[in-house]
Amino acid sequence: MKIKLSFIALFFITYSFSLGQNLAGPWKGTLNLPNGKLDIIFKISAKDNDLKGIMDIPAQGVKGLPIHEIKYHSPFLHIKLPNLGIEYVGNVIDDDHIEGTFKQGGQSFTMNLEKNLDEETPMSKPQEPKPPFPYVNKAIEFYNKDAGILLSGTFSRPTDLKRYPTVILISGSGPSDRDQNILGHKPFLVLADHLTRNGIAVLRFDERGVGSSQGDFKSATTLDFKNDVEAAISFLKLRTDVDPTKIGLIGHSEGGVIAQMIAAENKDIAFSILMASPALLxxxxxxxxxxxxxxxxxxxxxxxxxxxxxxxxxxxxxxxxxxxxxxxxxxxxxxxxxxxxxxxxxxxxxxxxxxxxxxxxxKLNPAIYLQSIKTPLYALNGSKDVQVLADENLKMINDELTKNGNPNFKVEKLEGLNHLFQECESGLPAEYGVLNQTLSPVFLEKVSDWIEDITKMKH
Incomplete structure (x- = not known):
């Protein structure tokens, strides 16, 4: 679900194309707002003429926000956050100074940037896996012929060459890369690592218009994202290391709705896992x-x-x-x-x-899709999820699957977890980036154990 917060608060962002190696590094500026000053830090990296970056807001305890779009057309640097109407336009004076303006919602604030090498690089979260990995991890591409776009991702599997049960990870709303990078966390990287270590292959990919994937995210709808996942399914069915009878979906938040849509109509889907998935209108x-x-x-x-x-x-x-x-x-x-x-x-x-x-x-009504899902399904929510409330949505999933006669489903509320399946205090989005935990170990074990049980049952 999208996070709706006040001015210059937490927000989702992704990447784009640019030029300019000299822009790499941490840039610090100060916004002089009516209610006080606020430091903003852009940390920009450059590789093969591609600029990417993250944003820190130290006063809010926020680190590692991925930036949506960075473009450099000498001498001007453009940083855009279109979902919030935010834009920074700066005139690059030299390698250490940028003079510019921060804009949002029709208001403009002068904000000059200085390269500040004392700013530390954000630390990786403790659960983030690091190479070398004890499994095969390959960059892949697949083509969505209906949309005419090439999508990029990562496919991981155990090292033995055989056909594996395989899951496709489907992210929630807001631009998301293959790791589901959010507020310094990479939950899909952590989840993929855990599943692969437990004998389950995983495909995760950059959403259209994000990272290395083609397409336009801003104009896309839920049905467009569904079409991208269907292209991933077609790609997997052609691989010799994937068991085509054991392809499943794991969808988080809106991604859970996409999983429901596909499972309702695609007989090639063996099972589905819904992570904090909406079931109500x-x-x-x-x-x-x-x-x-x-x-x-x-x-x-x-x-x-x-x-x-x-x-x-x-x-x-x-x-x-x-x-x-x-x-x-x-x-x-x-x-x-x-x-x-x-x-x-x-x-x-x-x-x-x-x-x-x-x-x-x-307008979306997921109950329509739940009524048609006959394959195994596991729905999980955190008890402290304030974005997709556990009781109401799990009840709807339980009721609809019971009515349609689905013989193998499970719904479960995990105590103390938020929308991202982190152990938390309040469950509010402001906590997400502050917490060190990326995914609850309890959640990880439940998911891998359930997939193991389901795929063993299916011959």
Whole structure:
């Protein structure tokens, strides 16, 4: 699920093409905001004329945010975060100084950067596996002929040359690379390593328009991402080291919905694992998420109830296809907040709620797919997940699979875990990057044990 937070807070970002080896290094700048100063650190790496980077916000305890897009056309450096309407444009003066402007939601702040070699490189999280690996780990590419794009990823398997049970990892919403890099964590790398060490092959890939994969992420919908996974399935069926009768899906959050879609219609899928997967109508997922986050954050009850009414009506406008949607939403929120809302806030809300992915998600009803899934399925949620609430969604999965007569499914709530399956305190997204744990060992063992049991049963 996308993380919706306030100005310059946590956010998802990815990569793009650029030039300029001299830009590599840590760059530090200070935003002079109305409520105080905020240091921003861009850490840029360059390889083969490709710029990538991460962003630190020390005052918020956040490190290792992957940057969405970095481009350099001499003398100008562009850093873009389109999901939040954020852009940094700087004039590169020399190898150590950039003069520029930080923009968001119609507001601009002068922010000059200096290369600061004293800034330490973010430490890897303790669970992040390092080579050499005791298994085969190969960079791969596969083609989505329907979209006309080449997708890049990593395929891992044990060293013995035979046909293995294989899973495809499907990430949640927001641009994601093959490791599901988020706030310094690489959960898909950790999960793939654990599964491969336990005799299960794994395919994970950069989403379209992310990392080394072709395509346009910003214009893509859930159905487009589903199509990419189907291309991965076709690729696996041609491999001599994959058992084509034991191909499964592991989907996290929105990726779990994609797994449901495919399992409902594709007979080649042997099993599915849903990690914190929505099962309710998209509109209800978003309302529950907003309510739970506000309650835990201490928002007054009256404000929580008021926000529920306001956003429920806005989501209904989307479901009812009111057009032009962006204009209707803009006028609606101006009226609801009696014009006491800044252009910055208004632009962020309208831009986020009118893009194709969001419109599709509000209307999405996973129960339709659950009704048709007859193959083995394992659904897990953390008890402290505030983005996809465990009880409501697991109940829906249980009810729908019971009604359709699925003979082999399991739903389980794991105590003390958040949306990313980390052991946590509050479960709020602000904790994700601060925690050292990437994935709970309990979660990892449950997943590998279940796959082992299922694939042994299937001959």
């Amino acid at each position: 998209g509109k209800d997922i978003l309302l529950h998420q907003k309510q739970q986050m506000e309650i835990i954050s201490g928002v007054p009850d009256e404000a929580v109830a008021r926000n529920q009414l306001i956003f429920e009506e806005a989501y209904d406008m989307i479901i009812n296809n009111e057009q032009p949607l962006d204009e209707r939403l803009r006028e609606y929120f101006k009226h609801q907040y009696h014009n006491n809302i800044s252009n910055q806030q208004l632009n962020a809300i309208v831009t986020g709620m009118s893009n194709p992915w969001f419109v599709g998600f509000v």
